[in-house]
Amino acid sequence: MHGPDSIADITRQTDDAVSRNIAAGVALSEVLRTTLGPKGRDKMLVGDGTVVLTNDGASIVDRIDVESPAANVVAGVARSQGGEVGDGSTSAIVLAGALLKEAESLLEEGFHPTTVVTGYRTASRRARDTLADVASVADPEDRSVLRDVAAATITGRWDEERSTFLADLSARAYLAVRGDDGPRLGNVTVHGVPGAATTDSELLDGLVVDTDRSSTSLSDVPEPAPRRVTDARVAIVDDQLTVREPDATSGYTFEDAEDLRRAQEFETDEYRRYERALTTRGVDVLFCQKSVDERLRARLAREGILVFERTRQDEVRKLERATGASAVMRLEDLSAESVGRADAVVRTELAGTEFVTVREASSSQVSLLLRGGTDHVVDETERIVVDAVSLLATFEDRPRLVPGGGATEIALARDLRSYAPTVAGREQFAVEAFADALERIPFTLAQNAGMDPIDALLELRRRHDGGDGGVGVAADDGTIDDVTARGVSEPLRLKDRVVANATDAAGFLLRIDEIIQTNKSPSSHGSEEGHDHDHSHAGGGLRSDPHGYPWAIGH
Structure with a gap:
């Protein structure tokens, strides 16, 4: 019987697994720690021919390969944080790493992982409740x-x-x-164009279409199309505007010149019908979801009608919001009510790219045209x-603000240290460790601002003990000051999710006894020796999303 030895082996293997999980999580948090705060250092990511210079934590973890499954769990904090609130990814990962680092010390002192996790969850609930006391209501x-x-x-x-x-x-x-029903972020479309200063960026009422990335194109006709149409009446048609031509199974049969003349008259009448449907409604600009016949394009150009064809369905919806027009399935269905208007439809070229801008002051659709060098x-x-x-x-969703610059973390840590003695059992040590982990945020902010982090932390504690709850790291000039007076505030919900997501990630890793890696490729099911190969996830990890058009925040 080898019971005791087996139990000891299992215990040792479990401890080793937890240690590896902690090490992986801490390592990833250290990668991002230097980017935290106003003076955090940028990182350049190079891979697959793409170069990205950023200090945005979410962008970093979204573009690096993370081999360790445990580190992938911590990286998931960035995805969760960014998906929920749009910011705080770096803070969440740094806090998760700090919680794991504090847990490592507790485990070395003989604490069981379950005790640490229970204490962390108790501290997290207390901290999140305390946030409401720290927060102030905002308009x-x-x-x-x-x-x-x-x-x-x-x-x-x-x-x-x-x-x-x-x-x-x-x-x-x-x-x-x-709007009255809240923000409609899907109504914001973002385009980036190099070749100008960032401060040349604009917010435009209406829709901007990048014709290089979109299927929308200006119909090519001999007559020069106008570059700008003001006070434009806009029609949107979800149809192919053409006279049906014979295909391989059918065709015209002409017995004499009169038959040919009648066929030509039929086509001309069809074009006139299309033309009248637009001119009688005073249409100046036509967006067609399908193609437009070449002869019809030429006739419409002579009437001064600007024609765009092959407009995508998502752009059709945006054009409806921008102009008030209603898309019709057939041109015959076009009515005065279905025609919209725009202050101007402008064709412009920026950095070699053709844009179509549909401007309308009363539009519920807006576009951000962002510039950069x-x-x-x-x-x-x-x-x-x-x-x-x-x-x-x-x-x-929760219009309340908490102080930034690490002031909130100091306040939460101070409260947790007062609360810890009331917690029964050994969990109170985990609560105190949670408080220490929270202070890693202001510590890092001070360090990245070029301050002595230990001196800064001691000063923050002293000021908060004296009742200055709004005091934090003013990283712009490297001082300890009232950050709320400087307008450095963060939404309550952002800070709440940082604490919750970091706690969940740390608790998840501390509960894992072992990670079993599998390889489903046929080569992994060979001989006994085949099971001794490296099980690393080659090429796995986090991948960036393709940069497509358009960047609609609602997507």
Whole structure:
């Protein structure tokens, strides 16, 4: 009998597995820790020919290969955090890593993983309840408030001038699509165009169509199409505008010249019918979801009608919102009520790309045209603005703010240390460890701002003990100051999800006794020796999404 030895072996294997999980999670959090805060350092990611310069945690974990299954769990925190609230991915992963690091010390002292997990969950519930006491009510319709909220996710990714500009641009975009039933983020379309300064970016009422990335195209006719049509009446048709031509199984049979003349008259009458259907409704611009016959395009051009063909279905819906037009299945169904209007339909060229801009002041559809010096700058600007607008929608769900700059984490840690002695059993040590992990956030903020992190942490504790609950790390000038007075605030729900997601990830890894890797390829089912090969997930991990058109926040 080898019972005791077997139990000891199992215990040792379990401890080793937990240690490996902790190490993997901590390693990933260390990758992102240097990017936390306004002065966090950028990272350049290079792979598959794509270069990305960013300090956005979600962008980083979305583009790197994560081999370890345990690290993949922590990386999932970024996806969950970004998907729920649009920001806080780096903070969530850094906190998860800090929780795992604190757990490692407790396990070395003989604490069971279950005890640590139970204590962490107790601390998490307490911290999330305490957030309500720290938070202040804010007006979700106040543009200055929205600008400050957006700045919380933008600051640190750009310099002060561009951060302020993009925060205001994001707030304006959000307010433009905010209705009585809440924000309609699907009504915001984002386009990035290199070749200009970031501050040249615009918020446009209506829709911008990038004809290079879209199937929408301007019909090619001999007559020069106008570059701009003002006070335009717009029609949208979901049909192919052509006279049916004979196919392989049927055709015209002409017995004399009169038959040919009648066939030509029939085609001409069909074109005239199409033409009258548009001109009698005063249509200036036609968007057709299918193709338009060449002869009809020429006739419409002579009438001064700008024709776009092969417009995508998703763009049709946006055009309806932008112009108030209603798409009709057949041109014969076109009515005065189904024709919309636009202040202007403009064809422009930016950086070698043709754009069609449908401008309408009363439009419920808006477009963000983001500029930047290079493609890399434009891509990062797109990520920043999409995150900011998504964060504003999260803020409206619970319009309450908590201090930024690590001030909230200090307040939560202070409360947990007072609360820990009331927790029965050894779980109180895990509650205190949770408080220490929370302070990793302001510690890192101070470190990335060039401050002495230990001195900064001690000063923060002293100020909070004295009742200055709004004091945090003012990373822009490397001081400890009242961050709320500087407008450095974060939505309550963002901070709530950071604590919840980090706790879930840490608890999940601490409960895993062993990771069993499988390989379903035929080669893995061979001889006994075949089972001794490396089970690493080659090529696995996190992959970036393709950069497609359009960037609609609602997608």
